Amino acid sequence: MMKRILKRYRTFGIILIINLILLLVKPSLGINSLEGTADNLKELLAIMPPIFILMGLLDAWVQKETMIKLMGKGSGLKGMIIAFLLGSFAAGPVYVSFPFAAVLMKKGSAFFNVLIFIGAWSATKIPISLFEASVMGWKFMITRYAIDIPVIIIIAYITDKVISSNEKKTIYENVEILK
Structure with missing residues (x-):
C-alpha cells in the first residue's frame, strides 16, 4: 500500500526535492521555481474539479x-x-x-x-x-x-x-x- 502511494506521488516528490535543492543552492532561482510550481498547481486545481464533474456526468449518463x-x-x-x-x-x-x-x-x-x-x-x-x-x-x-x-x-x-x-x-x- 505504501509503495503504491509513493509510486503514485513520485513525480510530486521529485519536483519538491528539486525545488528545495534549488532554494538552498541558488535562492533566487529556487523562489522562481517554487512560484512557477505554485502557479501551475493553482491552475490545475482551478481546472480539474469542473473537469472531474463533467467526466462523472459522462460516465453516469x-x-x-x-x-x-x-x-x-x-x-x-x-x-x-x-x-x-x-x-x-x-x-x-x-x-x-x-x-x-x-x-x-x-x-x-x-x-x-x-x-x-x-x-x-x-x-x-x-x-x-x-x-x-x-x-x-x-x-x-x-x-x-x-x-x-x-x-x-x-x-x-x-x-x-x-x-x-x-x-x-x-x-x-x-x-x-x-x-
Whole structure:
C-alpha cells in the first residue's frame, strides 16, 4: 500500500526535492521555481474539479453500450467524427484530455477514436481556433486545419497499428483499475 502511494506521488516528490535543492543552492532561482510550481498547481486545481464533474456526468449518463455503438470498434467514420467533435469543443489544456480519454476507454471507445479525440483536443479546439482566426485570419486557420486534421488521422492510424493488441489490452486494463 505504501509503495503504491509513493509510486503514485513520485513525480510530486521529485519536483519538491528539486525545488528545495534549488532554494538552498541558488535562492533566487529556487523562489522562481517554487512560484512557477505554485502557479501551475493553482491552475490545475482551478481546472480539474469542473473537469472531474463533467467526466462523472459522462460516465453516469452515457451507457457503455451507447458509447460502443457510437465510438467503439466498427464505428467507422461516425466514431471518428464524434471523437473529433468531442475534442474540438473541449476547453482546457491537453493534460485534461487524458482523464476524459480514460472515461472514453472505460466506456468502450476504440483506441483509434481515443487517439483522434486527444489529437483534436490538442490541435483543433474551436474556442482557440476562433481566436486564432481573429488574430491570424481565417485563411491561416483553415490552412492549419487542412494540415492538422489529416495529420491527426495519420498519427492515430499509425499509433493504433504500431501498438500491439497486448499493449492496448494493458492500457485498457490500467484504465479499469482507475475506477
